[in-house]
Amino acid sequence: MKLTILGCFSATPRKDTNPTAQVLEINNHLFLIDCGEGTQVELRRNKIKFARIKHIFISHLHGDHFFGLVGLISTFRLLTRETELHIHCPQGLKEVIVLQMKLADSWTNYPLFFHELNSDDSELIFEDDKVEVWTIPLDHRVYTNGFLFKEKEGERHLNMPAVIEANIDIAYYNKLKQGHDVLNRDGVLIDHQKVTSPPSPPKSYAFCSDTAYKESIVPIIKDVDVLYHESTFLEKHAHLAPKTKHSTAKEAALIAKKANVKILILGHYSTRYDDLNEFKHEAETIFKPVKLARDGKHFDFD
Amino acid sequence: MKLTILGCFSATPRKDTNPTAQVLEINNHLFLIDCGEGTQVELRRNKIKFARIKHIFISHLHGDHFFGLVGLISTFRLLTRETELHIHCPQGLKEVIVLQMKLADSWTNYPLFFHELNSDDSELIFEDDKVEVWTIPLDHRVYTNGFLFKEKEGERHLNMPAVIEANIDIAYYNKLKQGHDVLNRDGVLIDHQKVTSPPSPPKSYAFCSDTAYKESIVPIIKDVDVLYHESTFLEKHAHLAPKTKHSTAKEAALIAKKANVKILILGHYSTRYDDLNEFKHEAETIFKPVKLARDGKHFDFD
Known part of the structure; x- marks a missing residue:
């Protein structure tokens, strides 16, 4: 199981920081999670083969998590992709994409499927013989899901x-x-x-962004190997978290501890902070080990 | 009159090439022309103050000319812009933008106006005491306008x-x-x-992209100081131009010559070409002087 962070900052893309997007490689699947503006360029920069991406998971419809999607879909078309593409996303995104295709009179030459989500319960949204993907209902200003990726038990x-x-x-x-x-x-x-x-223990990864502190996700992500949990703020700005429905590094660590995860990765940092190590230090007062997401960083969990 | 090229390549954004966007400074106005994905980052990279942009002109609704717009509008909101913003664009773009604002439940805190275009004739779309902007109806696969920016006669x-x-x-x-x-x-x-x-002679700039060779634009852009004309192809690929409704460097030069412009700038290059100087050489067989647009290049016409 490998994770490549394409972008891990909140709000707007800037010269040196990208909005949310990451690629999870698990059991030969390559899953793209969120797709902020500029994601297609970051995919190129990280030498990720476009054709290997068959499933894209969009957490919610704030721009820093999906404004790069229409361009990626369009680029796939220009590159004469033939492989089918599945978008798992909140209800409404299909209309946005299709409207733009219609205006451009440019339709994909590959099969494109939208699987729109609207449930408030955790549900199984993808399954094959090797992997399952479940939603993790989060608490944000608009309808938002995290995603739980689980390898199935392998062979002896x-x-x-x-x-x-x-x-x-x-x-x-x-x-x-x-x-x-x-x-x-x-x-x-x-x-x-x-x-x-016995078979190798199956790996699991939980992506939780964006969300306020939400203890009810703990049973869903219990014992996962790796938890990515947003930490937009440090505790010194904790008063901003509830009204923007974001979390602090300490809150992310509390979730990691209660869920008994093996590794916590922090991300979705507000760009007001210069020193990201403060996030790590704050979280480590509650839970260890803590890793910091950074744009272009590659994690290997094998 | 000053022109900054933010992006001048066709099709998809890549690591080192950006899709179409440019900023024209004319008589203290700062006009943004087209807005491909990544434009907001290029504006930052070129140190262009967001608040000075009050008018954005979108030529047509192919993604490489407008996929960066929704993100830019959204970033203006996050930066608590108060200045009003006017978008001059083909019919349909307002619906795309408003739909995304609705899904994100994020409305601008500054006045945002759409001026949607659908005429096939050249029309005056902006005017104040110093500058006029006219459309230049172009010939592309979807409804497309170029834009003619003209200083008014100044004072003695x-x-x-x-x-x-x-x-x-x-x-x-x-x-x-x-x-x-x-x-x-x-x-x-x-x-x-x-x-x-006598007053200084008024400056003028014509932006023509994307378009097949279209001689009927010549009277509209007659005698302009600077013509930016797309040249997606070289003559060796001239057979691709009519069906994609693009132009070759030679065709761009023919338009420049017939319109008696002072300077021709080429751009919107297909990314199949490694040596952009071939575009210049080809166009110079017909017309001089020819300049090559490059991402990040700054032209000063004063």
């Missing part, structure tokens, strides 16, 4: 010397990986646990 | 030693500047031409 690993020693035909290897006992060439039933080791 | 310049020698009261100086003969302190009628010199 064959212990090859033991498998050979047990005289098992290759035709049964997949059964063993799936956790079944099998007959060997001599007709003896072999306990799969004796010739395989 | 006082020849101060002559004025003093003629014994004229200061109360009459403005009348002289406006070209009236006045009485001096001795009651003698003074010919204004004897104590003033």
Whole structure:
């Protein structure tokens, strides 16, 4: 599981700071999460292959989280993409995009699907044999979801010397990986646990931005490996958090602690702060380890 | 009259090339012409004060000419702009912008006016005591206008030693500047031409992008000081120009020659070309002088 931060600052794009966008690589999927203005250029800068992105998740319809989407969709068209693209987003975004296509008389030459969200409950919005994606209902000024990405339990690993020693035909290897006992060439039933080791623990990532402090998300994100939680403010500006429906670094850390996550990543910093280390120090009074998102930063969780 | 090129490449924004946007400073006005994705960052990079932009002119509704507008409008709001903003654009853009404001529940705190265009004739769309702006109907795949910016005739310049020698009261100086003969302190009628010199010749700038070769624009842009004309292609790809409704460098030069402009600036290059000097060389076989637009380039025509 790998995470590339394309942008992690709040509000407006500037010369050296980008609005929210990140790419999660999990079990060979490449998921784009949020898409602020300039995201397509940051994708190029980080050498991420456009064609590998098949699903885009948009948290909410504030501009710093989606103004780059229409341009990305349009660029995919100009690059003669053929792969289908799925947008998971709050209700209303399809109308915005389609209206602009209509005015430009430019329709995609690849299949484009919108999956619009309006539930206030956590729901499963994507699933295949390897990965699940769930919404995390957040508390912001407009309808907002975070997203929980979970690997499914993988297959058991064959212990090859033991498998050979047990005289098992290759035709049964997949059964063993799936956790079944099998007959060997001599007709003896072999306990799969004796010739395989347990699957690697499935990884999980929770993206929570933008949101006020919201304790009710804790059960949804319980025990995740990595939590990205917004920290627009430091505690010295805590009075601004409730009315703008954002969080402080300390609040993000409280959520991380209650949810028993393994790693907390902070981001969505207000551009009023010069020293981002203050976010880390503040959060570390509650929870460790804390990592700081930075534009262009790459995290490898394998 | 000064021109700053924020972006001059066609199609998609990339690491080192920006889509169309430019700022024209003329008679103390700062006009933004087109607004591709990333324009707000380029405005910051070129240290252009946001508050000085009161009029934005959008040529057409292809993304590389307006996808940066919604973000710019939104950033103005976040910066608590109070100055009014006027958008001159093809019909339909207001709906796109307003829909996004509605979804974000974020309305501007400054007065925002849309002046939507749908005429196929050249029309006067802005005028004050110093400047006029006219549309230049172009020939592209969607409804498109270029824009002609013209200084009005200025005031005559006082020849101060002559004025003093003629014994004229200061109360009459403005009348002289406006070209009236006045009485001096001795009651003698003074010919204004004897104590003033003619006004500086008014400057003019024509922006023509995107368009196929269209000779009927020649009378509209006749004798302008500076013509920016798109040249998406070189002649070696001339076969692509009619179907995409773009021009070659040679065609841009033909328009410049027929219109008897003083300077031609080329831009809106296809990103297939590595050496932009080929555009200049090709155009110079027809017309001189030719300048090449480049992102971040500043032209001073005073």
